[in-house]
Structures are given as C-alpha cells and as structure tokens.
Amino acid sequence: MRCPVCRGATTKVVDSRDSGDGDEIRRRRKCLECGHRFTTRERIATTLPIVRKRDGRRQSFDRNKILAGLKLACRKRNIDDGQLEDVVRKVEQWAATRSASELRSKLIGDRIMHHLHALDQVAFVRFVSVYRSFETVAEFERLLQEMEKAEHVSVEGQRTLFDAPDGGAPVASAQATDDG
Structure with a gap:
C-alpha cells in the first residue's frame, strides 16, 4: 500500500479493526518513509453484474x-x-x-x-x-x-395469512366456521 503523501511503498499496519457488520476491515497504517498515518479499508471483492x-x-x-x-x-x-x-x-x-x-x-x-x-x-x-x-x-x-x-399487503406483494383476497373479512375466520 503506497503512502498517499510521499507515495512511499513501505508502510506498517499500526491497528486493525473489523467493522460492526464484519464486512470490512479498517486498518491504520504508518508510512515508514515520511511517518504519515492514514486509514485503509478492506472488503471482499465480489463480482457484481x-x-x-x-x-x-x-x-x-x-x-x-x-x-x-x-x-x-x-x-x-x-x-x-x-x-x-x-x-x-x-x-x-x-x-x-x-x-x-x-x-x-x-x-x-x-x-x-x-x-x-x-x-x-x-x-x-x-x-x-x-x-x-x-x-x-x-x-x-x-x-x-x-x-x-397496499397497506395490508406486504412489500413483496403477498397478503398476510389472515387477509381476504378482496380485502374483506379475514379468510381464517371463514375457514374456521367451515371446519368446525
């Protein structure tokens, strides 16, 4: 990793920490040539379409x-x-x-x-x-x-278990009377 100030190629990792979600590593680095400290972040390289x-x-x-x-x-x-x-x-x-x-x-x-x-x-x-x-x-x-x-419909477009297809009376209560 090159230093952003002097472009020196020799740096040392001073501190490493995982991000909160674990998808990224934050590293504090120090340039061994000019002493400048800087932060880098590493994440998994994924192939996106x-x-x-x-x-x-x-x-x-x-x-x-x-x-x-x-x-x-x-x-x-x-x-x-x-x-x-x-x-x-x-x-x-x-x-x-x-x-x-x-x-x-x-x-x-x-x-x-x-x-x-x-x-x-x-x-x-x-x-x-x-x-x-x-x-x-x-x-x-x-x-x-x-x-x-659509408030009674989920974001995916599926009704909840107890919603009637027409938005009327709940389906579960109608089925309960038929079964029982």
Missing part, C-alpha cells in the same frame, strides 16, 4: 451511485448513514447472487425501493418520484393511493 440502463447503455455496478440516490431521498429524514449503508449492502449482496452477468437497472431500482419502503415511506416516495421521473402531481397522487391500498 454489469448494469444495463434503460437506453441500452452498460455500466459497472456502482454502490456510490446508489448511496448518493438514497442520501438525496432521505435528506432531512431521521435516517442515519448506517441504515443507508445497510440498504446498499443488501442490494449489493442481492446483485452478487444473481446468476446473470447483466442486470437491468429497473430490477436494481425495484430492489432499492423494496428496502426503502420498509425503512421510511417519505424517503420511498421521494426516491420513486425521481426514479420514475414524475412530472405531475397526479403521478404522486396515484403512488400515494397505491400505497394506501
């Missing part, structure tokens, strides 16, 4: 781009950087487990929305409005109506 944009362009998966979008959506919300890093980490892990060498940006955006919806609904609406390029108030209203309608 190439992202295919809507217009057909391809680009590398960029965790910083996702994090920047999340920070913008969560601005002035009670969400700390650790929670945002957690969302990015989950999306990265999800992307790394896909068997395809390419992922459509829409799938990545949908995955981000899935995690953001569970984290903060206001940030979710902000993110969706940019991601889907909302241009009218009607588009916001439609999204909010969909969210209200």
